[in-house]
Amino acid sequence: VKTGASAANESVIRYVKSTCAHCVNFCGINIKLENNIIRSIYPDEARAEFYNHGICPKGVSGSFNTYNPYRIKTPLKRTNPKKGLDQDPGWVEISWDEAFDTITKKLQRIREDDPRKFVWQHGHGKYLIGDKFPKAFTAAFGTPNLVHRTTSCEAARHVADEITWGYHGFLPDINECNYLLNFGANYFEGEQFARWLDHTVTDAKERGMKVVVVEPRLSNSAAKANEWIPVRPGKDILLLLGMARILIQENWIDREFLTQYTNAPNLVDTNGEFLRDKDGQALVWDQVTQQAVAFSSGRIKPELAGRFTHNQKEYSTAFQVFADSLNTLNDKDIAEEAGVPAATIRRLTEELAKQAQIGATVVRNGQTLRYRPVAIHTFRGLAAKQYGVQNWRAGLIVQMLLGSIDAVGGLNLHSVHKKPGYMEPAEAEYPPTRVDLQESIFFPHATHNVAQQVAKTILEPKKYGLPYTPEMQIFYATNRPFSTTDSKEQFKSLEKTYNVVIDIVMSETAEMADIVLPDLTYLESWHLSPTRYTPATKHTAIRQPVTNVFNLPHDGFSIIWELASRLGLRDQYIEQINKKWGLKKNPLKTGRDYSAKEVVENLWLEKTKGKEFSYAVEHGFSGKHLSENDTYLKGVEAKFKGAGKPKMQFYAESMLGTLFNIKETVKQHDIKNIDLDDYQVSLSPLPLRVHSMPVPHRNKDKYPFYIITYKRMNRTQSGNTAMNPLLNALGPEADENFVLINEQTAIELKLKEKDKVQIETRVGSVEGRVKLTQCIRPDTLAVSYHYGQQSLGMPDYARKGIWINSILESHSDLVSGMDSFNDSVCRLKKV
Amino acid sequence: MTKFVRLIDMDRCMGCQACVAACYQENHYTPGSPWNEMIEYEIGTYPHVGKVFGTMGCMHCEDAPCQTVCDAIDVHAISKNEYGVVLVDYDKCIGCGYCDTVCPYNVPQLNKEVTSLYGEDKLSPLETIPQEQRHPTHHKKNNVMEKCTFCWHKLEQAINSNQIDKIGVDPQFTPSCDLVCPVEARFFGDLDDPDSEVSRQIGTKKATQLKKEYGTKPQVYYKLSGGDF
Missing domain, CATH: 3.40.50.740 (Rossmann fold)
Structure with missing residues (x-):
């Protein structure tokens, strides 16, 4: 066998550290050039300590996007x-x-x-x-x-965060977490923090963290989880409300967190507004003096639950209002609508509560910190909906009930209260x-x-x-x-x-x-x-050119x-x-x-x-580890805890203020095309059952299937990966997407693998081929959203598959403007 | 002695296919003859269903049936070197396909016709690198059998520069598929070194070889993850 050593020796090899920009993970890369041709792209080992351990197939094959002969070369x-x-x-x-x-x-x-x-x-x-x-x-x-x-x-998720705690962005504290409840964040295929979550979740799972994934389609993340909960599309909020209901009924809640960090004790009148003093301070009911007072000193002990009379008027705490709203639900209805057995919902809630270890503390580096090693995570799963803000608000509220926000092992928030105005009407x-x-x-x-x-x-x-x-x-x-x-x-x-x-x-x-x-x-x-932080690290990075092909x-x-x-x-x-x-x-x-x-x-x-720029050119980045103080004590502990501080909006009264402003403006300008009823539902201060009923679900009679979208690892949505020959060759089905359908449903519809079908929504119809699977609910179809390119400027092989976005109904979230990717319903027929 | 082996941990593998793409990139992939493939299948029936991911490439068997059959027909295109790497000599291969027939793992890929990646004779700079400047394992030819070489072009450089201890450790001397994995589901190194990471992983994870009943003694180990594979 020839060794080829002599040929290799003639080549000039050099490596350049840079940052991948295929997607929003911004992984550290080490580019190998042979005679100035990009020979390979490897992960930058030095970045592993701060973010990515490996890189994905898009990053690996990035040179083929750059070398793509179908690129635009002239104006x-x-x-x-x-x-x-x-x-x-x-x-x-x-x-x-x-x-x-x-x-x-x-x-x-x-x-x-x-x-x-x-x-x-x-x-x-x-x-x-x-x-x-x-x-x-x-x-x-x-x-x-x-x-x-x-x-x-994920804009709706950001806006829910902003309304609730004054800024956006979070990560589950995976290295300390013991129970991760994930609503459709597909960190093994897509997702914003995927290249950090992938290895941390895998490591944590090996040490015993339980992962439960809630989503209608079994993604790779669900496939690797301990448990998959195939919830009906759009009904995940019901599951969260059902869990909240059980947590409250069983008193599996963190009263200390709710009273000291959130506005759950605030007194609410029958119009849903807070009782306020003449200075505009919201009032709580003090257990000691049995009076409505502003939570302005440590002597005041706010009641969390209950109904109270003040100046001959009835008030309930915000927590009580929420508990009362949950009492209009029952286990059976939730289970039927969400498509998840009531016993499963109860078991998950019990596991979550048990693992949360409410009241526990832990000492890290000499600091005594709250310890709640459970986290609820989501990305597009809860967000890409007409009521995306309310969906994620429900996720935040359950975590407030557990007290896991910013606790060791809980949900680590980013830049808490950076913009207090977000919490205002x-x-x-x-x-x-x-x-x-x-x-x-x-x-x-x-x-x-x-x-x-x-x-x-x-x-x-x-x-x-x-x-x-x-x-x-x-x-x-x-x-x-x-x-x-x-x-x-x-x-x-x-x-x-x-x-x-x-x-x-x-x-x-x-x-x-x-x-x-x-x-x-x-x-x-x-x-x-741009770079991604983690709960314990942050870094600054550059990208640098290694070629200019055209x-x-x-x-x-x-x-x-x-x-x-x-x-x-x-x-x-x-x-x-x-x-x-x-x-x-x-x-x-x-x-x-x-x-x-x-x-x-x-x-x-x-x-x-x-820091010297030559360092950037040589190393590509500069990283920093955060202290326990940075990670756990600068967020809700510093901003919200205790008397006289602003509070997390358990109850988003600010949204009622927004509704008031809208009504005034509508009146003032005599605006005809604003349906105030819709705004009233969207701007509810608490998540409700109605938020599990986006417009298409209310008109489902003639459309037997829910249709959801998802991301595959080997494509971006913009079309620039559609011509990458390595990505298109990752298996026999990488260059095309399919209509995923449950095998039993397919049998009932007399459909066989790869049969051509038409999906029809109220917006339009598309044709594609079916892929039979056990990994999806029988009432749901799923199509990945980055195929079916139409451009005449791309070769035929880049134009295969289904352009599913073209038939999804558009009902933007009136709060955040989020697009409604996962709310549509459809019919299916064989072509 | 040195015996290079790979461990694939299917418990950790998340099916991303970075390793497949890395193999393509590193080894001058041409359409139709992948050296590394992701096998993905479902287990069970809705809602009690799971998915299994694992990749398959050459097992670099100690008793390689491909080599046996190639020798038996007096072609001698397949050899196993002192480091345990099974290689195909493209100049000797006659494209008969016997090796594929006898491989229990369906590994050898007959590259019937070397075609360009983008089609229509549009070549990327990587494809224009002349054969003489490429490693012999990357001299792509029509009607020749190809397969994983454990990135021999990288291992060989370490051996030639007396850095064999850096194989599986240093990126430039480690097979690219093992290098890019985002979740550390792949390990490569010397099984005869009890202190190597791959030795430790194979032992502690109780990894096994596939289709042991064929007696081929593969040098790729798997930590299986439910079901067979």
């Missing part, structure tokens, strides 16, 4: 004025100069007229260069319209400032933009009272309309605007563009990379820079960059241009407090 101009996915755009290649000149003229005219008519949209672009640059550009330009994608992901402005209606009367608590709403507003601006009509959009690394519910409607909006698309491949959005600009990939460009002169960063310069806005843009990035010690100077690398150096120096 393109549309010659066919008619837009549509069935139209040939008639592309002609143009020079960069012509492209910039055309775009600048268009932008200049809009800016002089009304800068709000320009809309910037990005998705993954946020992570390629950081959203601070587009934010700085739009601020310098003068438009409020910069729209990201979070309502396609929303202003609910009208007319809306932004085209996506964020924080307007339509989506009053939407603080993460409303990705799917831009198209709807553009199609009917007057319906929403928007005082201007958008004329131009730039889409940066997003396939926005393709990735929302009811997507075909979304595409119609692109016929109404002048569109510029910056991307690496001809996405469906690019097919609707007037001008397309090629971007560099994450292996070809500089960036101060010798492209620009990436997202330099395109924005060029536009700002040509618009005469460069110095305003630089000032905004300094502001948005918070550059105090290392600001960019006005009056000169910067390369991406130069800017990354400034950002690195600022974020690492002056």
Whole structure:
């Protein structure tokens, strides 16, 4: 056997540390180059201590996204004025100069007229260069319209967090947790923190942590769990309410946590509002003095439960209101509706309560800390719904009952109370400032933009009272309309605007563009990379280029820079960059241009407090371990515990304040198309049974199946992985998605494996092939959401499968603007 | 002596296929002849159902039937080296397929026709690396049998540079599939070294070999996870 050593010796091998940007995990990578060709991509071993141990198949095969011959290599101009996915755009290649000149003229005219008519949209672009640059550009330009994608992901979860504890983001404290109840967070395939959760959950499971996964389809995460609870789609909130009911009935609750950290003891009147003193302080019932008083001193002992009379009026504690609302439910109804046996719900609740060890403390590094080693986790599972905020509120409330929030082994919150205003009633402005209606009367608590709403507003601006009509959009690394519910409607909006698309491949959005600009990939460009924290670590990282396959002169960063310069806005843009990035010690100077690398150096120096940039180039990142104090004592302990402190909103009275503001505005402006009943349901201060009934479920008679979507490991939604030949070859079914159907259901419908079927919802129909499985509820179909590309700019093999988003009903969460990916119902027939 | 072995822990494997993609990337995959494959199947009936994940590549058997049959027909394209690695010499292979017929694990992959990854003769820079600059195990040819080499091109570099102790430890000398696993479900190293991680894992996890009844003595061990495999 030949050894080949001589050939290998002739090669020049080098390694470059960088950060993967395929998805939002931002894994540390070590790129091996052989004679300057990307030979392999490995995980960066040094990053394992802080985040990822390995990398996923997308990261491993990332060079094939960069080397993709179907990438866009030159600016393109549309010659066919008619837009549509069935139209040939008639592309002609143009020079960069012509492209910039055309775009600048268009932008200049809009800016002089009304800068709000320009809309910037990005998705993954946020992570390629950081959203601070587009934010700085739009601020310098003068438009409020910069729209990201979070309502396609988990925005409702964030907003529920914000309303409840003043900021968003959390992780189960897996290293200390003994019982993880996971509502559909698929950390083995997708998910935001997947590459940390995967190895920590696996290790914890080996040491005895029990994992229970609640979801209608057995994902890989459920497959590796101790138990799978196949809940009926949309009914998980009922399961949580049922568990809360048992916890309260059995007195398996953390009274200390509820009274000292939350507003559960606050007295509520019959209108649902808090009893307040003349200073506006909410009052509790003091056990000692038997009076309604503000919880202002440690001498006061608030009653958690009960009904009390104050000034001849009846009040209940917020906790009592919740307990009473749960008493309208019964085990049998919950079990039937959720499709989970009552005995199972009771057993899970008992396990959770037992494992929580309510009242226990533990000493870590000399500190005595609350110990509740149970956590409830979710990502899109509870969030991607019409009532996503209420769904996750239910999850938070159960954890408040257990006292596991920010306890050792519990749910570790991120930046608690960073923005107290989130816990106040929303202003609910009208007319809306932004085209996506964020924080307007339509989506009053939407603080993460409303990705799917831009198209709807553009199609009917007057319906929403928007005082201007958008004329131009730039889409940066997003396939926005393709990735929302009811997507075909979304595409119609692109016929109404002048569109510029910056991307690496001809996405469906690019097919609707007037001008397309090629971007560099994450292996070809500089960036101060976003990173993921964990409960015990955080780190700062960079991305650095290792190639430039098609010798492209620009990436997202330099395109924005060029536009700002040509618009005469460069110095305003630089000032905004300094502001948005918070550059105090290392600001960019006005009056000169910067390369991406130069800017990354400034950002690195600022974020690492002056660590040499050569360190970043050599190591790719700089990490830090957090102390017990940082992890456990700076959150709810510091912000909410005890008298005289703000409290977590067990009872979200602020939402009633929001409802009040909406009603006043509706009256004032005589708005006709706001259904106040819908807002009353969505803005309930407590999660209720009604939140398990999204619109499609109320009209299910002719649609026997629920249809849910999910993510597979080997694809991103934007389309840029659809041409990756390694990913498409990961098994015989990797290049196509299927309609997952329970085998027994298939037998009843006389369907065989791979039969062609049509799925029909009230929005439309799609065809695809079935895959028979035992791993799904008999009343549910599941289709992964990142196949069925339509773009003519992709080869046939990249266009296989089902575009399921195109037939999902769109009923955005009125609180957060979250898109409703998991609420639709459908019919199925053999083709 | 040195005997390289792999352990695949199916309890930990989550089916992500990073190891499959890593093999493709590292070993100049061409369509139709994967060297590493994810096997995924369901156990049970709804709602009492589970899924099992595990990957299959060459077992590098101590008594390799593929080598036996290749020798028997006097082709001698398959050999097992002193480190326990079974390799195919593409220049000698006649593509007869006997090795695949006798392999209890259906490992050998006949690369009938080397085709480009993106189709339509569009080549990535990786595919344009000339044969002479590639390791012999990456000289892709039509009608030749291919299979996992334990990333011999990496092991060989460690051996040639007297760094054999770094195999399974240092990324540049470790098979890529074992390197990229996000959940440490794969280990590689010297079974004859009682202190190696792979030895320890095989022992403490009570790992086993597949289809032992064939007497092939595979050098890939599995920690099984319910059901057969």
